[in-house]
Amino acid sequence: MSLEKCLENVRAAHPLIHCITNYVTVNDVANILLACGGSPIMADCPDEAEEITAVCGGLCVNIGTLNTATIPSMLLAGKKAGALGHPSVLDPVGAGASRLRTDTALSLLDQVRFTVVRGNMSEIKALERAGAARGVDADVADRVTEENLPAAAEFVRSFAKKHGCVAAVTGAIDLVTDGGKLYAIRSGRPEMSNITGTGCQLSALTAAYVTANPRNALEAAAAAVCLMGLAGEIGYNAMRPGEGNSSYRNHIIDAVCNIDGRTLKSEANCEII
Amino acid sequence: MSLEKCLENVRAAHPLIHCITNYVTVNDVANILLACGGSPIMADCPDEAEEITAVCGGLCVNIGTLNTATIPSMLLAGKKAGALGHPSVLDPVGAGASRLRTDTALSLLDQVRFTVVRGNMSEIKALERAGAARGVDADVADRVTEENLPAAAEFVRSFAKKHGCVAAVTGAIDLVTDGGKLYAIRSGRPEMSNITGTGCQLSALTAAYVTANPRNALEAAAAAVCLMGLAGEIGYNAMRPGEGNSSYRNHIIDAVCNIDGRTLKSEANCEII
């Protein structure tokens, strides 16, 4: 399925996404879901997690600002999504920064079959190191460059195979793969890392994309990554003199509102390797 | 009391509003309270809920992202506001989407006499269906149109009468009533629903308006609804090429800063039926 069609399916299906997500970037996550054509419901109390998952089409679990009340909700929601066949995305924010985050992400990966895991290379490596007794040794670099691209691609492919998911590992070059076919995406701007939450926003976009394109999770995840990168470029070009990261944030979400399928297709820098 | 006078009273009184509100839209809620001339205090821990209510002039309870710690705070704060004669607003966000939300909203309605209940038609209907043994059957449409306006108005009137509150049910046509007189407000833009939290923001505005106009809760709630709708129109007209929902959010809050009583009076599309 083409990137263009993936985008158009989101706009047509208006997928409703249950987000258990950190409170730092939650407002931007909600607005970018609306911008892309989806709808958000945020709910993190264990007493309603499963019910909310059930009324939604897809799930996005983001472990930033996790706590002892929300971790059970993540597991309950993840299992419910699995039982109902709903697409789900895991964003292991800060895996490696604390045992609680690493353990929670590993526990979620063990108990839930996520459609997509979306993180940066450091987070994915931290998960592989922590779970090393069980798997791949994470000796790739944290920063993907043209030089180390083959090794990084192999690492991400093995992660995807092991967890039976699409892995979307984003950075200077974004890698999206189901273990076989791999998209290397060179859209986006380095200045996006000066805004809090562009990763969280991408994870939510990815949830909307795989929910509206359930039989084409790999292409849908790649389309979401292309969309975010392209929005980063368009948003950057929209910046006026004197503007900085706060306005850039607005321009990116605005761009997601306005990008159509044709633009996504023609402008995204997306190579299959 | 005129819409104009309601607005001017808010700017003169600077009402301090205790918000127990969801973490998705809380920043915009705080900024729109400041924009209208009020001040926010957010506090949701049961150990301080009553004390914070007591130092404020009014209360806004919003059940989005409710949890087992904040639900008791909502009840404590609501009862304290009642005991002190402080105006209060309930926003039953997502009532109907989970039993926890529906039950919490019903429990709040049973134990607290809110000055205003502000929600969309689906939420209000969900409350009436869930509480159906005790009341009105909710068979009106979720979307108020010119055609079904009389039935919708009757339904909202009966909700207001039953709960002894002003009901402000917002959508394509907003209905605000105390069970008798009813304001049908046709301000606003459909694009406002592409921004997260315009409903939450309106609920907080309404709390500020009824707090600064305690003897005219119906008119004050109608004025808040008109203000939000007019801000949605002015904000929409302020949009530049390439902008989307993130900038629109800023324009709306900015407009609330700048709308004066005369503009509210002359521009709001507000009919009494």
Add this chain to the structure above:
Amino acid sequence: MSLEKCLENVRAAHPLIHCITNYVTVNDVANILLACGGSPIMADCPDEAEEITAVCGGLCVNIGTLNTATIPSMLLAGKKAGALGHPSVLDPVGAGASRLRTDTALSLLDQVRFTVVRGNMSEIKALERAGAARGVDADVADRVTEENLPAAAEFVRSFAKKHGCVAAVTGAIDLVTDGGKLYAIRSGRPEMSNITGTGCQLSALTAAYVTANPRNALEAAAAAVCLMGLAGEIGYNAMRPGEGNSSYRNHIIDAVCNIDGRTLKSEANCEII
């Protein structure tokens, strides 16, 4: 150390700041940390608080929207920062508004030696009144003016001495002192108080500044206060017709992105008394 050098050290060191902060303003806090050259990690679960503190360079504790789970995290993180010699900032948001806030702030001050305490005069006075058996009587005015500046300066000096910290008390005139040398800063705009979270943002900036300038905490705190004030002025001048507090918020964070050391040095209105 000069204001200019303090700023440049932040841009060079990219200090990573652990924030336990309220959910109202947390997104702006994260973005302003990125804007100034730092990086944020938000983490408030007791199960990871100490570990996150340990991987960061500095700590910012803000008691807005505190609750029974986050209060222990504040204490754990504060003690850990102390044990590791990491700079730390306390923002006693709303001290005086509830016993929970006052007691939590006092308990933190008792158990943790903060590098800087940053608040408004009402909050600092509330702490001194509540702890009066142990200290200074807080009979200064809540609003610092040219007339009462000497008394206010004496009060802030005594607070700093008593707690062994730098005190940064902000308002119409900002006072920053370690108990001896005192900076009186007259930058900023009164309209900044119409935006939620400018105080929270300043506290986080201060944490970044003292972390990147650990041997010059007083100068670093003064530089952060000057930066925020100057950003308030530049942001105000950037406002276009029809804009209000929501856009002003963006302009201020944008300005923090763009202010360089030379501009800070030449434009800040900072007197040593």
